[in-house]
Every structure is written in C-alpha cells, then in structure tokens.
Amino acid sequence: MNSGDSTTDVREPLLKMTGLRIEGQAGERWNEIVRGVDVVLHRGEVLGLIGESGAGKSTIGLAAMGYARPGCRLSGGDIVFDGMELRGAPEDRKRDLRGVRIAYVAQSAAAAFNPAHRLIDQFAEAPVHHGVKSRAEAEADAKDLYRRLQLPYPEQIGYRYPHQVSGGQLQRAMTAMAMSCRPDLIVFDEPTTALDVTTQIEVLAAIKDVVRHLDAAAIYITHDLAVVAQMADRIMVLRYGDLVEEGTADQIINRPREKYTRELLAVRTYRKPDAGPPSEAPLLRIEGVSARYSRSARVLEDVDLEIGRRRTVAVVGESGSGKSTLARVITGLLPPEEGRIFFEGEALPPALPGRNREMLRRLQMIYQMPDTALNPRQRLRDIIGRPLAFYLGLTGRKREDRVRELLEMIELDPDDFIDRYPTELSGGQKQRVCIARALAAQPDLIICDEVTSALDQLVAEEILKLLQRLQDELHLSYMFITHDLATVRAISDEIVVMLQGRIVEQGARNDVLTPPHHEYTNLLLSSVPEMKIGWLDRTLAEREKRRARGEQVMESADR
C-alpha cells in the first residue's frame, strides 16, 4: 500500500478538495461542521482520516463523493475528482460517478445492506444499472471477489440474505460490493468499528489485500489510530471540523507535532497499580452457573467466578461469549438453570422478584449506552434522586444535598447541572450521570457492561480514571464487562476470559496477560492493533509461519 514513489506525486491528483466547508442544520440555524479543510489524494494512495466523534471525518469522506447527508450542505470550497468539479454539479452527473468510480463502505454492514434482497443482487445492482457489466458477469465477478476476500463458500454465500450472514462476513461482502465496478476511489467509513478484535484483524487484512490488488485509492476513516497506522500511507488528524495535522503514517505515529495527536497516541496507557492477591472472603461468588434463554441453546455453561471487595474483575470475550448474559444472571434478570450465586456468603434468590430491596440496593448496574439508559424527560435531580428515595428513603432537603454531593463526586458542577435534561449533556457526561445514579444506592458491587465502548477514547479514559478514584474512596467492587482489551489492561485486578459461554482462563491481571496463555487468550491479545506501523503485516506473517510449522492457530469464530 506504500505507493510513495516519486512518479505518483507528479501526476494530477485523483481527488482534490480545497477549502472544503460543510454546514449542518441545527433547528433554524446552519452551523459549520467542516471549516475549510484541504484534502489531496493521488491514485493508488490510502489516506487515513482520524478524529473523535464530531471531528467531521465521515462528512469529509462523503463530500469526496459530492454527497452531503440530509440536514447538511456543502457550503464552500472545491471538490475536484479526476478533473470534474463535484460541488454544484447536477445530481445526474454525480450519480454517474457514485458506485462506479467512487464507492463507499459503511460502518455497519448489517444496517447498510437492504434486508429485503440477497447479497449478490445488491452486489450486481450498481454494475448492471450503470452498464458496466451484465448480470451474469457481475455474478461471476462477485464470486471471484468473495473468494479473494476469503468469505466461506464464495459460490453460494451471495445467495443469502443479510440476516443469514455474520457481521464480519457482511463487512467483507460490503467491501466486495464497493469493488463491483472497479472504482478509482473507495471511501471506508469505520469499516471495522462494529466488529470484535479477532474478526477485525481478518477484515483489515482482506481490505488491505483487495485494495492493493485492484490498485484503488482509498480514504480510510476511523477513530482508532492503531488501525489507521496499519492501513494508510498518509494520515490527517481532524478535530471539530479543522485539520490538526497531516503527514505520512510514520510521521504521525512516531513523530507527532501537535499536542492533540500526542494525546490520541497516549490513550490506553493508563494502568491501575497492582493490588496484590485478595485478602478477605469474596463479596460475590458464583458456583457452577449455567443459563439459557427460552428454548435456545445454552449461553452459559458451568461458570465459576469470585469477586473480592475493592477488586475489579474484568470479564472479556467476543460478542456472543455470554458475558452480558452473566450480568443478567447475577442481577436476577435471567434466573440460572443450574448453579448458585452467593453474596457475602449468603445464597441470592435466583430471580429478581425473590430479592428484597436491600439486596437490590447493594448490586447496581451501569450500561453501555447512556443515551438509552437515562430517561430523556427527567432532570438530573430526579434521575439521581430517585434511587435515594427508593433505597434510602431520603426526601426534601436531605435528598437535594445528597444529589449535589453525588454530582460533585462525578466532577459535574451541581449548580450548573442539577436542572439539566440528559439531552443537554455530552456522551461522557451522560455516562457520569449513570455512574452517579448507581452510586446513589451506596452499592457494594457495580456491574459495568461495556461502559466505555460508546465513548471517544479520550473521554473513555477519563471515565476509567473516575471509576478508579471512586473505588479507592468508596471501597467498591466492579465487575467490568468489555470486549476491549485496552480497558482490561487499564482497570482490572483480575481477568476472566470467556468463549462461547465458558470461562477459558481466569486469574490475576499479570498472570493472564503474560505468556503462556490459553490459545484463545493468545488470539485475543495478539489481535489488538498496536500503535506501530506494519503491526498488521507482521502479526499475519507470524500466524502464517506458525501454521506452516504445523502448529494449531486458533481462528475467530466469525470467519
């Protein structure tokens, strides 16, 4: 993918956006969300756009196709693709380019494939409609590309409907679809963000291979610097619709000039100090728990787990590994089929209705999506005040004072925030409110279900630090459910690795993270992208070598 030889630079760039301005509608007003950014892309080059949410990276990527989402408009600058001005060009001309010479790969393939049509019909649509290929040619080409992208059963998989195919396979099928007309430029919009790490590495490899093979230029959009370091020749760091800095991948990763870039590079370096072995009897003990949802196969199989006081136990695994189900069993939402749960040595009633208010109080939960976990029609005063009244019987002045205290604890100014609605908060602030709501009950154990997954990395790190401070001050225990190994490294005392409903490895953080590992732990750990140029190629080569030596190399279940 390194096409930095001197001839490319002499040629006219494939895409040149100068002084690009894009506005978004907020009520009656138009706010500028991209403020005069220049983008130059040569043939065969891969450009990485990186930034947190709100940086304008997707908006810029779509602008390369002359497209603005509903509620946005391309308000200024030039977009020149292969000599053609796209801004202000008639719709018909832009339609002739889209899908043919510029293609798009969306973040969530599950949502971007039409559920009503077979994959191959959606593949063939653009080439047949634009007159590039006949239907038969397009079908044959689809199968070739499916094979190239290492989809299983390339001859048959196209005749499936989107819901019949796994997430990682769908993402590859979407990459194949984008290739259907052999475009000059492909815009990848966070193509692996919704995937598990073990799947991500394979999809990244497939994308990289096919882009190189077809010699297309690409814009690769992501919030993950470690990923973009593997994919891009050149990187643009964006923030609030402005360019922060631009340079070759090597330069941005190894010699960043701007403070913001250095901050992005430094995330995931936070480490909780080692706590040593647990001293007291465990707070929560799970013995031989198995569970299933009605009539389905078992999703939990014979799980044993202990959580000590003031300890953080990270439960890690891919989607479908049963980690969230475990949380549902502990909270009583899903009574286990077998096994028992002890809280301070006493058996907990398996189902929620059997537990008294005191048991409920001592075990609280924080969810992945703070947007949906907070009632949008309640002020923070009521959101945090409700558990105070419900569990502790606080009213009036006392309750008000306690709400303020809790807001201070989560580092939000009470005077400013107590009367706000959740919609008036940022994502990170909302998650803080969810934490305060859990704290209000004065629990012993908080189950955190992917609490940082929906947040930007810098914000996520602040939340992790806050949780750690609260643990130190209030002597809380956490069960931390996550698929993100960086989070596990940062905050855990002990690690539990789950695969297909079973625990495959558990122990103190350093024991689990240092070799030798269980082979699945090894797969998980080695699949986490590192902030190093060439990591992807090296890792894949390493796996290939081990395979060649005849060793068993475990593969992602979602192949």
Added chain:
Amino acid sequence: MTQILTMVAQRLALGLLTLFVVSLIIFLGVELLPGDLTQAILGQAATEETVAAFRRELKLDLPPHERYVAWLGGILQGDLGHSLANKRAITELMGVRLWNTLFLAFISAAVAVPLALGLGILAALYRGTPYDRAVNIVTLSSISFPEFFVAYILILVLAVQLGWFPSISNIGEELGFWERVYRSILPALTLTLVVVAHMMRMTRAAIINLMASPYIEMANLKGLPRVRIIVRHALPNALAPIINVVVINLAYLVVGVVIVEVVFVYPGLGQLLIDAVRTRDIPVVQATGLFFAAAYILLNLTADVLSILTNPRLLHPR
C-alpha cells in the same frame, strides 16, 4: 417454513375464536332488543293464540341457549335460517346480493389500491413539492366529507348535470359485465374517494420513514436514481404497514358499503341489511351481521399473514 405454518395456524384459530365471540354478541344483542318480536310483527290486534303459534313456529318458546345452539348448528351446516318477511331461505336471499356487494368492492379496489399506492410512492418521491401538497389536500378533503355527501355531489355533477352515468345503480344478473361496471361507476367512485386517502398517506409515510435508513443512503451512494431507490429499496421494506392499511380499507369496501348502497339503490348486502332492519326481519339481520364480521376477520387475517411473509427473516431463516 414450519414456523410460518404454525403462525398461520395460530392466526386462523384466533380468527375462529373471534368469530365465535362475535356470533355470541350478535345473538345476545338481538335478544336484548326491547319489545316482543311477534307482537311487533303481528301487530297489537293479534290474538293470544296466533301470537303463541307464531312463537312456536319461530321456536321463541325455547330458552335462549338452546336457540343459540340451534342457530349456530344451522350455520355450521350452511343453513342460515329463513326470512320472517317472505319465508325464503336466507342463503338464497343473500346469494345474489353478496355477489353484487363483492363486485362493487372489487371494482372499487381495482381502482383505489393501485391509485393509492401510485400516488403515495409519487408523494414520497416528490416530498415537499407542490405535487405532494396537492395530493395530500385533495385526498384528505375527500376523506373528510361524509360519504353520502360525496355520493350526492357526484350524482349532482356526473349524473344530473353532465348526464354521463346513471344516478341509480340498478343492476341485475341479465346485464353484461361492462354494463354492470358502467352502472356501478358512481358508487365505486364514491368508495374510491373515501378509501384512497388513508392508503396513500400510509404508503407515503411508510416509505419516508425508511428514507433515513443506512441502506437507503447506501443505495444513494451506489448512484441509483431516486425512483429505483424508492421502488426497489424502500417499498419492499415498507410493505407490512401498507398491506395492513390496504386490507383494512378492503374490509371497509365490503363491510362499510351500507350508506353508499342505499344512496345509489344498489342491490347489495347493505341494502338487504337496511331492509331487514326496517321490517324487523331478525334472522336476516343476524346472518348479514355475521357475514360482515367473518369478512372483516378473514381479511385482517390475510393482512397478518401477508405482512409476516414480507419479512425475509421469517421467509428465509438462518
């Protein structure tokens, strides 16, 4: 596939249960009518003996539950009983009229459904344009007027002033197909005007609702024209709500025709029902009521099954 069959069987059983409950309600409702039926029919002057004899003949001397069982048993064997007014079998009375009503519903639907879907798709395609607004205003106005008003306006303009169509839809078996169509045009047009707005609005809303989906954006970014995006990408996913509304309106075409049939003196089931009510011909009222209920339930059942079938997740399980 078995999953779908089980679901259809479940719906069917539920429909039968509903129909049973409706038959109870109809029977009890008539039972609760004030006044004595025989007296009302025979008049105040009738002697005790004639009244008693008449009651025996109608089996009114039996307790209600026995009469209900007998009535239901008869229906299950295809015997709806006899009319009080002219002693003819109700099946025979309803037969011709039923076909007339279905004929009217059919030609109304043949015009209204494609028209509504077409207008709805176009309204979604040209959302916010003067065309969209005009279609909305016209269809919403036509649904806002009571149907007898629409009917009389049509008669006034198309029958009386222009003289294009007959104001009375006097149809019979001796007429040819096109002659029947011609004579049924005004009632069919009235019904069309009444049902189009609802279906058109739902088609438009269901499509527009989907236009923000990522797969519609994807279709846009594949360079497809808007017509193709709406017809091929939005419409198949919008079918379930559209089918439901279409079927509710089809049911209305069968069940709700009473007023329109009366205005145009159209010899359908609605007319029969009105006549039967007027002459206190209770068995006929019961039979038509039950038929209307059955038609309504059956059509809604069809809607349920069809919207299940438009879901690829059910049609093509993993």
